[in-house]
Amino acid sequence: MADGLVEEWVENARMIVESARAIVPADGALDRVRKARFDGPGYDRAVMAEAGELGLFLMRVGEEAGGLGLGMRETCELARVLGRGLLPEPVLPAIMAGALLQEHMPEAAMKGDQVITWAWQDAPGALTWQGAGRKLAVQGATGADLFAVVSGDGLALLPRDAVTLNAAETLDGGQLCSISYAAPDAQHPCPAAQSVLEDATLAHSAYLLGLSERALEITLDYLRVRKQFDRPIGSFQSLQHRATEIKVSLELSRAAIFATARRFDTGADALTRARGAARVKLRAAELAMHVSREAIQMHGAMGITDEADIGLFVRKAMAEANLFGAPRVLRARLAELLDEGEAA
Amino acid sequence: MKDLPDFNAMSDADFRTLARDFVETNYPDIPRYSLSRLHWEDVKPWYLVLSEHGWICPTWPRQHGGMGLTAGKHLILIEEFERFGAARVNDIGPVMLGPLLLKYGTEAQKAEFLPKILSGEHVWAQGYSEPGAGSDLAAVRCEAVLDGDEWVINGQKTWCTLGMDANWIFILARTDKTVKKQAGISFLLVPMDAPGVTTRNIENLEREAEFCEVFFDDVRVPADYIVGGVNEGWTAAKALLGHERVFIGAPRLSSAAMTRLKRIALRAGAWHDPVFRDRYVALQSDVADLGDLFETYVDMLRDGRPIGADVAMLKIFQSELYQRISELMMEVAGEDAGLAQPPEADRQLHAAATWLSARPTTIFGGSTEIMRNMLAKAILDLPS
Numbered sequence: 001m002a003d004g005l006v007e008e009w010v011e012n013a014r015m016i017v018e019s020a021r022a023i024v025p026a027d028g029a030l031d032r033v034r035k036a037r038f039d040g041p042g043y044d045r046a047v048m049a050e051a052g053e054l055g056l057f058l059m060r061v062g063e064e065a066g067g068l069g070l071g072m073r074e075t076c077e078l079a080r081v082l083g084r085g086l087l088p089e090p091v092l093p094a095i096m097a098g099a100l101l102q103e104h105m106p107e108a109a110m111k112g113d114q115v116i117t118w119a120w121q122d123a124p125g126a127l128t129w130q131g132a133g134r135k136l137a138v139q140g141a142t143g144a145d146l147f148a149v150v151s152g153d154g155l156a157l158l159p160r161d162a163v164t165l166n167a168a169e170t171l172d173g174g175q176l177c178s179i180s181y182a183a184p185d186a187q188h189p190c191p192a193a194q195s196v197l198e199d200a201t202l203a204h205s206a207y208l209l210g211l212s213e214r215a216l217e218i219t220l221d222y223l224r225v226r227k228q229f230d231r232p233i234g235s236f237q238s239l240q241h242r243a244t245e246i247k248v249s250l251e252l253s254r255a256a257i258f259a260t261a262r263r264f265d266t267g268a269d270a271l272t273r274a275r276g277a278a279r280v281k282l283r284a285a286e287l288a289m290h291v292s293r294e295a296i297q298m299h300g301a302m303g304i305t306d307e308a309d310i311g312l313f314v315r316k317a318m319a320e321a322n323l324f325g326a327p328r329v330l331r332a333r334l335a336e337l338l339d340e341g342e343a344a
Numbered sequence: 345m346k347d348l349p350d351f352n353a354m355s356d357a358d359f360r361t362l363a364r365d366f367v368e369t370n371y372p373d374i375p376r377y378s379l380s381r382l383h384w385e386d387v388k389p390w391y392l393v394l395s396e397h398g399w400i401c402p403t404w405p406r407q408h409g410g411m412g413l414t415a416g417k418h419l420i421l422i423e424e425f426e427r428f429g430a431a432r433v434n435d436i437g438p439v440m441l442g443p444l445l446l447k448y449g450t451e452a453q454k455a456e457f458l459p460k461i462l463s464g465e466h467v468w469a470q471g472y473s474e475p476g477a478g479s480d481l482a483a484v485r486c487e488a489v490l491d492g493d494e495w496v497i498n499g500q501k502t503w504c505t506l507g508m509d510a511n512w513i514f515i516l517a518r519t520d521k522t523v524k525k526q527a528g529i530s531f532l533l534v535p536m537d538a539p540g541v542t543t544r545n546i547e548n549l550e551r552e553a554e555f556c557e558v559f560f561d562d563v564r565v566p567a568d569y570i571v572g573g574v575n576e577g578w579t580a581a582k583a584l585l586g587h588e589r590v591f592i593g594a595p596r597l598s599s600a601a602m603t604r605l606k607r608i609a610l611r612a613g614a615w616h617d618p619v620f621r622d623r624y625v626a627l628q629s630d631v632a633d634l635g636d637l638f639e640t641y642v643d644m645l646r647d648g649r650p651i652g653a654d655v656a657m658l659k660i661f662q663s664e665l666y667q668r669i670s671e672l673m674m675e676v677a678g679e680d681a682g683l684a685q686p687p688e689a690d691r692q693l694h695a696a697a698t699w700l701s702a703r704p705t706t707i708f709g710g711s712t713e714i715m716r717n718m719l720a721k722a723i724l725d726l727p728s
Binding site (some may be wrong): 220223224231232234235237239240241243244245247248251252253255256258259260275278279282283328331332334335338 | 618621622624625626628629630632633634636637639640654657660661713716717719720721723724725726727728
């Protein structure tokens with residue numbers, strides 16, 4: 001960017017975010033999100049159809065396969081905006097399903113007429129996808145029609161009636177499922193599974209970044225207006241210092257996510273990718289929980305009511321911060337990679 | 345002075361090679377990778393070599409004897425010098441006073457002082473803090489009164505880094521007591537050998553004399569040794585720093601400390617301990633995240649975009665991260681942590697040296713607390 005030209009991805013990201021305004025209100029209104037909670041799958045299939053119409057599920061499908069072939073920077077920018085709006089629909093899982101399936105992505109799934117999600121996780125606390133027959137922590141599964149399932153055998157595209165769902169309600173009013181299935185004989189080879197998992201980890205981090213960003217804004221607004229002892233509580237130094245601590249984490253997270261996305265887009269090696277994904281997810285998860293704790297405390301008694309919108313952010317953070325690896329798991333992964341770095 | 349090539353016209357890669365070759369070829373026989381600042385007598389050979397080649401003032405314009413480097417090129421120079429472990433010279437003249445004179449100095453002041461910074465004839469100290477004016481710098485009481493064509497200075501300065509090596513000092517002095525405290529301050533230049541100037545060394549926690557106090561007792565300097573006008577010293581002092589504010593947040597200090605932490609852990613048999621590793625990788629992630637945030641500011645410098653007050657986030661996180669690394673070092677070093685001398689006579693293995701050297705980083709150059717106050721108001725828009 002030394003010559004002052006705006007990089008192509010910036011313009012792409014701007015257009016994607018603009019189109020996403022159709023499903024994430026620019027004014028930050030959360031009425032729809034609040035209504036969708038604790039009702040069926042916890043999301044609205046019509047919004048998935050709208051997202052499909054906008055072409056969002058084609059983002060990571062290559063141009064040669066009829067997709068948009070956009071990069072991870074654009075994807076992260078979209079994910080950040082979805083996180084700001086606490087979008088409950090499985091837009092990111094559907095994008096990742098497209099990334100896996102490429103030219104095999106069914107048209108109905110591209111358009112969002114059918115809801116597609118993906119499944120990878122082998123076991124509790126695992127970051128592995130090679131096992132078959134049972135998958136955990138599948139997002140959006142309750143309302144899904146199609147499942148892109150990765151394993152060491154390859155990639156299977158399964159209809160709803162080929163999987164058995166075991167759903168659990170999550171704190172944010174959605175559902176997280178484990179699925180079991182009989183693996184079909186015919187599967188697509190899937191050399192991209194590991195890199196799609198890393199992309200998904202990065203995109204999920206960006207969702208948590210957006211969530212944290214908006215939760216901090218709402219909290220800062222409250223600090224400016226809420227008065228006690230005849231002063232806005234935001235004038236108190238202890239609260240100011242704690243707020244800056246969140247801000248520093250937030251900017252570190254943002255910088256790490258977009259620098260990692262740039263590395264992903266410009267051809268990072270396997271070790272850099274593995275480390276990058278784990279590192280950004282580690283910070284994003286800790287950030288989301290950090291801002292959640294402080295948001296409740298700074299809102300005082302309002303913070304522990306269900307009616308205050310800040311609670312929607314807290315519950316989403318709790319429901320999703322540990323997806324794609326809880327901090328302990330991620331640090332263990334980074335410790336393994338320490339030795340790989342040594343050997344390299 | 346040699347004829348210098350147009351560094352900014354070179355590619356970054358070529359300039360990096362040039363800087364690397366320069367330091368490898370020209371670095372004198374003095375310590376490298378020193379954890380504490382070297383005194384003038386030890387670091388002088390390096391200063392003079394830099395001076396001789398025209399490399400002592402990288403950011404000054406070329407017509408004033410500098411290298412005229414852009415921020416991007418300057419960063420490369422710093423990176424290569426640090427990679428080599430080159431000692432930091434007494435750089436208050438090149439880094440602080442020079443740019444200030446270039447901006448606020450008279451032509452006579454520039455002609456008198458800039459060449460002597462370049463040659464190393466003048467070694468400068470900074471006289472800002474006082475016993476009663478640290479983070480609240482505008483509270484300075486050291487006083488200067490105009491008597492005919494001379495300023496008469498009385499008072500005290502403290503925490504003058506390497507002040508015992510300096511032969512000149514610039515100070516902030518109170519020249520008007522009747523106005524708002526920031527409005528009555530002037531910026532004065534004082535030779536340390538003027539009658540009435542005395543110094544007293546202060547030993548730091550490492551028992552090294554790294555800074556000193558300077559006392560002024562009816563010290564007289566010419567009236568034109570004032571920079572930026574009477575009562576306008578605060579403005580001049582505040583205008584300093586520029587892209588130094590970015591470089592102070594560079595991850596290099598912390599990443600070098602991680603290398604030492606690993607050596608200490610290996611020596612202690614802790615390197616494969618999963619409890620240690622859990623904490624090590626968390627710090628390693630922090631260093632990498634800091635690197636990514638630092639790069640966003642470096643990009644702004646390269647693109648010539650303005651640096652906002654939010655850059656303070658870099659210094660806050662960098663200095664606290666360096667401290668957290670030093671804390672894990674102390675824990676891993678076990679009983680050795682308490683020893684006064686480094687294990688195997690290798691300071692790199694001395695956890696306590698890093699721990700102690702990490703303390704001032706959250707105090708000097710704007711304490712972490714002051715910076716958080718400022719961020720809360722300027723960036724988070726929280727009320728006073």
